[in-house]
Amino acid sequence: MDETITAGDVGAGCGVPVQTGPVPVEAPTPMDRRRFLSRTVVSLFGLAAAGAFAEVLGEEHSSAATLPKQPGTPAGPATPARHQWCMVIDLRVCNGCKECTAACQKAHYLHEDQTWIDVVSMRSADGEDYYMPRPCMMCEDPPCVPVCPVGANFRTAEGLTLVDQSRCVGTRICMNSCPYQARYFNWGDAVPAPRQPFPQEPTWPVPQVKGTVGKCVYCAAMLPSGKVPECVSNCPMGVIYLGDMVSDVAVNGLGQVVRLSEFLSQNNAVKFKESYGTHPRVFYVPGRGQNLDTDE
Amino acid sequence: MRANTEAMRAGPAPDLQPVGTDDDQLLTAAMRPIVKTPRWWWPSVWALSAIVVVGIVAWAVQLADGIGVAGYNDQAFWAVYEADLVAFIGVSYGGAVVSAILRLTNAAWRAPLTRIAEATALVTLPVGMLFIIPHLGSPQKVWELVWPPYWNLSSPILWDFFAVSTYLLATLVFFYLPLIPDLPPARRWLERQGTGARANACRRLYQVLGGGWRGTERQKKVLHLSIGLVAMMVIPLAVSVHSVLSFAFASSSRAGYLETILPVYFVVAALYSGVALVVLTVAAARRLFHLEAYIHPRHFVRLGFLLVAFGAAYLYLSFTEYLVDGYSGTTDNASWVRQILVGRYWVPFWFYVVVAGVLPLLVMAIKRTRTKTGVVAVSALVVVAMWVKRLVIVIPPATEPLLKSPATPVGNLAGTWGTYHFTWVPISITVAATAAIPLLLLVLFRFVPILPVTEMKELGSEPAQADVGVPAAALPAAPVSPEWGAAALLGRHAVSELGTLPGTVPGNPLSGPGPYQRNVDR
Ligand code: SF4
Numbered sequence: 085m086d087e088t089i090t091a092g093d094v095g096a097g098c099g100v101p102v103q104t105g106p107v108p109v110e111a112p113t114p115m116d117r118r119r120f121l122s123r124t125v126v127s128l129f130g131l132a133a134a135g136a137f138a139e140v141l142g143e144e145h146s147s148a149a150t151l152p153k154q155p156g157t158p159a160g161p162a163t164p165a166r167h168q169w170c171m172v173i174d175l176r177v178c179n180g181c182k183e184c185t186a187a188c189q190k191a192h193y194l195h196e197d198q199t200w201i202d203v204v205s206m207r208s209a210d211g212e213d214y215y216m217p218r219p220c221m222m223c224e225d226p227p228c229v230p231v232c233p234v235g236a237n238f239r240t241a242e243g244l245t246l247v248d249q250s251r252c253v254g255t256r257i258c259m260n261s262c263p264y265q266a267r268y269f270n271w272g273d274a275v276p277a278p279r280q281p282f283p284q285e286p287t288w289p290v291p292q293v294k295g296t297v298g299k300c301v302y303c304a305a306m307l308p309s310g311k312v313p314e315c316v317s318n319c320p321m322g323v324i325y326l327g328d329m330v331s332d333v334a335v336n337g338l339g340q341v342v343r344l345s346e347f348l349s350q351n352n353a354v355k356f357k358e359s360y361g362t363h364p365r366v367f368y369v370p371g372r373g374q375n376l377d378t379d380e
Numbered sequence: 381m382r383a384n385t386e387a388m389r390a391g392p393a394p395d396l397q398p399v400g401t402d403d404d405q406l407l408t409a410a411m412r413p414i415v416k417t418p419r420w421w422w423p424s425v426w427a428l429s430a431i432v433v434v435g436i437v438a439w440a441v442q443l444a445d446g447i448g449v450a451g452y453n454d455q456a457f458w459a460v461y462e463a464d465l466v467a468f469i470g471v472s473y474g475g476a477v478v479s480a481i482l483r484l485t486n487a488a489w490r491a492p493l494t495r496i497a498e499a500t501a502l503v504t505l506p507v508g509m510l511f512i513i514p515h516l517g518s519p520q521k522v523w524e525l526v527w528p529p530y531w532n533l534s535s536p537i538l539w540d541f542f543a544v545s546t547y548l549l550a551t552l553v554f555f556y557l558p559l560i561p562d563l564p565p566a567r568r569w570l571e572r573q574g575t576g577a578r579a580n581a582c583r584r585l586y587q588v589l590g591g592g593w594r595g596t597e598r599q600k601k602v603l604h605l606s607i608g609l610v611a612m613m614v615i616p617l618a619v620s621v622h623s624v625l626s627f628a629f630a631s632s633s634r635a636g637y638l639e640t641i642l643p644v645y646f647v648v649a650a651l652y653s654g655v656a657l658v659v660l661t662v663a664a665a666r667r668l669f670h671l672e673a674y675i676h677p678r679h680f681v682r683l684g685f686l687l688v689a690f691g692a693a694y695l696y697l698s699f700t701e702y703l704v705d706g707y708s709g710t711t712d713n714a715s716w717v718r719q720i721l722v723g724r725y726w727v728p729f730w731f732y733v734v735v736a737g738v739l740p741l742l743v744m745a746i747k748r749t750r751t752k753t754g755v756v757a758v759s760a761l762v763v764v765a766m767w768v769k770r771l772v773i774v775i776p777p778a779t780e781p782l783l784k785s786p787a788t789p790v791g792n793l794a795g796t797w798g799t800y801h802f803t804w805v806p807i808s809i810t811v812a813a814t815a816a817i818p819l820l821l822l823v824l825f826r827f828v829p830i831l832p833v834t835e836m837k838e839l840g841s842e843p844a845q846a847d848v849g850v851p852a853a854a855l856p857a858a859p860v861s862p863e864w865g866a867a868a869l870l871g872r873h874a875v876s877e878l879g880t881l882p883g884t885v886p887g888n889p890l891s892g893p894g895p896y897q898r899n900v901d902r
Contacts, residue, residue, distance in 0.1 A: 197454060204783045218783060231631050233541070234524040235532035253524055254447070254517020255537050259457045263633035265782045269457060269517060271448025294446050295517035360633050 165241040168329035169302055170365040171316075172347065173217055174336075178323045180205070180215035187318035191303070193277040193291050198268040200300040201315045217324060219315065220245065220266040220300035221356065221364030228258035228267065236296075238286075243329075243365060244304050246286035252296035259297060263360045267299045281305075302326070312337070327367075406674070407569050410562075410831035413669045414582060415574050420668075421822065428819035435812020438805045439514055447517050450806045455798020458629075458778045460806040461515040463770035466625060466646065467653065468508030468813060469544065470770075471763065472551070474654030475501020476618040477686065479554065480611040489682060491839040492674040493662055495832045498555045500661045501654075503820035505548050507813050512541075514809055536627035543621045550614050556589070557607050561600075561834040563590025582827055622646040629774070635705065635712035636777030645697050645773075652690035652736075653766040659683050659759035661821065663752070669830055677752035684755035688744045691762065695737040698769075716780055724797065725776050728768045736765035775800050 182203045194200065201219040208214060226245045229237045236252040239245050247258075259267045274292035282288035288305035292298050303313035311317075312326045312335060319337045327334035327344045334344045347353075353367040442449050452459060478497035482490035513519045524530045525541050532538060567586040570579050593599065623643035630642045639645075659680060666675045706717035720729050743749045743758045779798035 202783070216783075227631070227633070230532070230534035231536065231628075232532055233535040233537040234521075234530045251521070251524065251530065252518065253521045254519075255515070256457045256517065257535070257537055257628055257631070259454070260629070260632045260634065260637065260778070263782060265455075268454050269452070270446070271452055271454075271517075272446035293518075295519075297517075357633075 164330075165243070166330065167307070168243045168365075169222065169307065170243070170327040170329055170334075170344075170367065171219060171222075171302070172325035172327050172334050172342075172344070172353065172367045172369065174323050174325070174351075174369040175214055175216060176369060177321045178203070178215045178217060179321055181320065184217055184315035184319050184324060187314040188300070191314040192289070192298075193275040194268075194298075195275060198270075198292075198298065200266075200268065200298070202265075216368070217315070218264060218266065218356075219302070219324075219366060221264050221362065221366045222302065224363035224365060225361060227261040227263065227360070227362060231257045231261045233257070240304075242307075244287075244302055246301055246304065247289065247297055247299060248286050249284075249289055249293040249296040249298065252293070254295045254297065256297065263357050263362060264364075267297050269297050270294050329365075404569075406831065406836060407565060407829075407833050408573075409669075409671060409674065410829035410833050411566060411569050411573070413825045413830055414827065415570070415576075415579060418668070425819065425822060428815045428822075431815035432812045432819065435809045435815075438808035438812070442514060442805050442809075443519065447514075449803060450514070451801040451803045453798060453800075455781070456775065456779045456800035459775050459800040460771065460802065460810065461511050463767065463774045464806075464810055464813065465508060465511040465515060466622075466650075466774070467767045467770045468504055468511060469621060469625070470508075470646075470650035470766070471653050471657040472501040472505040472508060473618050473622075473647075473650040474656070474658035475499075475504075475551065475554075476614050477651055477655055478658050478683070479558075480614040480618075483607070483611045484615075488839045489679065491836045492671070492831055493658070493679060493683075494558065494835065495828075495830060496662050496665050497658045498551070498558070499821060499824055499828075500658055500817075501551050502555045503817055503824065504657070505544075505551055507816050507820070509544055509548065511813070514806075536624055536631050540621070540624040540628055543617070543624045547614075547617045547621045550610060550617050554607075554610050554614055557603065557610060558832055558835055559828060560590045560593050560603060561595065562829050562832060564593050564595075565833060566829050567591075578826065585827065618650070619647050622650045629777075632777070634777040634780055634782070635710075635716040636773075636780070639701065639705075641697060641701050645694075645701065648690060648694045648697060649766060649769065652687070652694050653763055655683060655687045655690060656759035656762035656766070659687065659755055660763065663756045663759075664818070665821075665825070665830060669825070671831065674831060674836070680752040680755040681750060684740075684744050684750065684758070687755070687759065687762065688740050691736065691740045695733075695741075698733075698737070711784065712780065715784075716776055719776055719780075719797065720772060725772055728772050732765045732769040732772065736762045736769065 180203055184201050185199050185203055188194070188201050189196070189198065192200065201217055204216045204218055206214050206216050222243055222245055224243070226237070226239060229239055229245060232252075233255060234251055234253055236248045237245060237258055238248065254269070256269060259265075259269065270292045273294050277291035280288065280290050282290075282305040284290060284293075286304070287301060288303075289298055289301060303311070306313065313324075316324045316326045316335075317337045322336040322338035322340055325334040325336045325340075325342065325347075329344065332344045333341060334347060335341045347369075348367050351369040353369050355364045356366065356368060358364070450460070475497045478490060479494045479501075483494070513522065516522060525538070563586040567583050567590075570583045570586075574580075574583070623646065626642040626646040629637040630639060632638050662675060662683070663680065666672060702717050702721065705713040706721070708714070719725055740758045740762060743754045779800060781797060
């Protein structure tokens with residue numbers, strides 16, 4: 085009973101259907117509740133409540149064919165993005181060495197407790213311990229974006245959720261809304277960083293900014309030059325793959341290249357906490373009977 | 381006070397009586413705080429100011445070192461400032477209740493209390509709003525919240541900011557409107573009795589703010605209509621403020637925040653703590669400014685009934701919340717409820733249950749404790765316990781580990797519970813904000829009459845001494861002006877004086893002692 089995620093679900097431009105195998109993939113809701121609610125509120129307070137409401141409904145139904153409109157995302161179906169980034173994490177081979185965390189913290193000049201990619205100790209239903217690296221899930225419907233009062237969070241056309249630290253006022257409401265605890269605050273002075281190859285901007289938030297929130301950015305500034313994120317290249321076990329849903333390819337730090345859709349469906353890949361409606365873009369390959377979808 | 385109590389014990393309380401005969405006495409009582417500087421005034425102001433300064437220093441330290449010095453960390457990302465924000469904005473609801481609700485329900489006994497209640501709302505709300513500043517990680521960018529191009533209209537925080545600002549404006553108007561007719565007599569009184577720079581300043585201020593008041597029928601009509609309308613607006617505004625505030629918490633996937641009960645829960649908690657604070661300010665003002673002739677022990681008992689009504693509602697909401705979440709048995713909810721009931725948060729939680737949950741009910745149920753002293757004591761405890769309860773609402777869900785493996789429900793392997801550690805910084809800031817409230821009130825009542833003289837005259841005021849020998853029916857019905865209060869709009873006496881309280885019967889309470897008075901005031 086394979087379920088097919090069509091282009092509309094992963095964003096514009098993803099022509100190749102992604103097979104996700106016989107895993108409990110939640111049927112994509114035509115209108116997810118969060119965006120529905122926020123637009124409802126906005127339209128109710130808006131000028132023409134009734135008309136706008138109807139428009140919102142119509143727009144939401146048709147939005148299946150377009151990239152979800154988010155702040156910072158070019159509106160409309162315009163030109164399809166060249167990439168739709170995702171990650172695959174193979175839980176079968178992770179040995180919990182935390183090299184990924186260390187490499188990430190070194191590259192981004194983070195404090196020790198700012199584990200943008202966190203390696204979490206878990207225990208499966210049959211009592212087996214395993215490790216689970218957790219980067220930002222780069223949710224397709226990121227709950228962290230609509231809650232920010234000043235719009236400091238945004239989602240790029242290539243499917244990356246980023247933080248504009250020059251705008252972030254530090255309300256930390258995004259830390260509240262993220263179901264994956266993927267966000268970390270700069271409670272004090274940031275780790276000083278030498279001159280960087282990239283300017284300090286959302287794609288390369290180095291050094292961090294005191295009093296703002298930071299999180300995994302998939303090393304977004306490195307991606308255009310063909311480099312994979314630090315955690316991917318530094319994992320000695322080849323656990324973490326960077327994937328592109330448009331070209332349907334994923335690659336890990338050992339140089340292993342797989343066909344994304346095939347790899348996912350053959351290995352019964354699952355998403356973490358799917359029930360929250362976030363449509364995360366990190367696929368976990370379980371292999372030991374792990375059930376990552378918590379209660380509810 | 382003893383005489384009052386004895387008089388009240390002797391028989392049913394007498395009815396309301398017009399005070400108009402001796403207006404100078406009333407006006408003098410209201411103006412006394414303005415012209416006379418009691419011996420305790422300056423020492424109190426200095427002491428309170430010193431506490432506020434310590435809070436400002438603490439905030440400066442936080443500004444320099446980052447909000448981490450306030451004990452925050454990634455697993456306790458919201459804690460004391462958020463609880464303060466909720467608690468301090470919450471206590472401002474007392475003004476809305478005592479003035480707006482009691483006005484709309486035409487409860488005439490409110491008259492001497494309204495000015496103090498409205499002033500309390502007026503000073504607590506800005507103090508509460510100021511907690512936005514220490515709450516922010518980058519307070520230097522707070523201007524972005526008022527800069528429309530940056531607005532993200534789907535954010536609950538932004539709507540909360542809108543709601544609180546509107547509410548502040550309404551509170552200001554609500555304080556000002558009933559003040560207008562008091563200003564010309566107050567100015568004339570100052571001309572007769574006042575000397576000194578501040579008296580002159582006040583006179584000029586009154587001229588500016590209320591100089592145009594002639595007391596014509598038309599003016600009265602417009603004013604009464606406006607007050608009624610604002611009273612009606614203040615209530616939904618107040619409700620909106622705490623509802624939207626709760627949405628900021630509820631837009632989450634965390635057990636304890638993601639609750640449908642949260643908005644109601646917040647609003648009722650605010651009303652509850654608000655009434656408690658009004659009791660405290662009224663008690664303090666009565667003693668410090670010698671208003672015993674106008675504010676009687678039975679006012680406190682009536683406020684006490686309002687207090688337990690909200691307190692019981694809040695206790696009930698808490699009970700249903702923990703019962704349902706605890707029963708649901710999902711990993712998150714179960715561990716969260718367990719942490720509160722018997723885990724790491726049991727002390728503050730049970731402190732709330734005993735002190736603000738059960739105690740007020742007992743105090744009001746037992747005849748011997750149903751007195752002014754009882755109500756004031758219990759209100760002081762309620763204010764503190766409701767702040768503690770806000771900590772119990774805010775901190776446990778924020779410290780909850782979200783990355784737990786489903787197979788190990790409570791003692792999860794991954795993600796342990798985060799811990800919030802109090803440091804001197806948030807404690808100083810919280811204490812400073814607490815001190816700012818009496819400080820601002822002391823200053824405010826050096827400039828405005830502490831009693832709503834005109835309103836009291838129109839509504840009539842209860843005598844301190846009960847006229848025991850006179851049967852209730854023989855007392856003249858008080859000439860209550862229906863215009864004071866939106867009851868004029870709703871139909872006169874549509875709602876009983878005590879219509880909002882439990883165990884009362886509708887009827888015209890002004891024509892004889894109602895069952896409530898028999899119950900309470902004996
Ligand atoms: S994982 Fe968290 S931070 Fe990342 S996009 Fe989703 S909600 Fe936002």
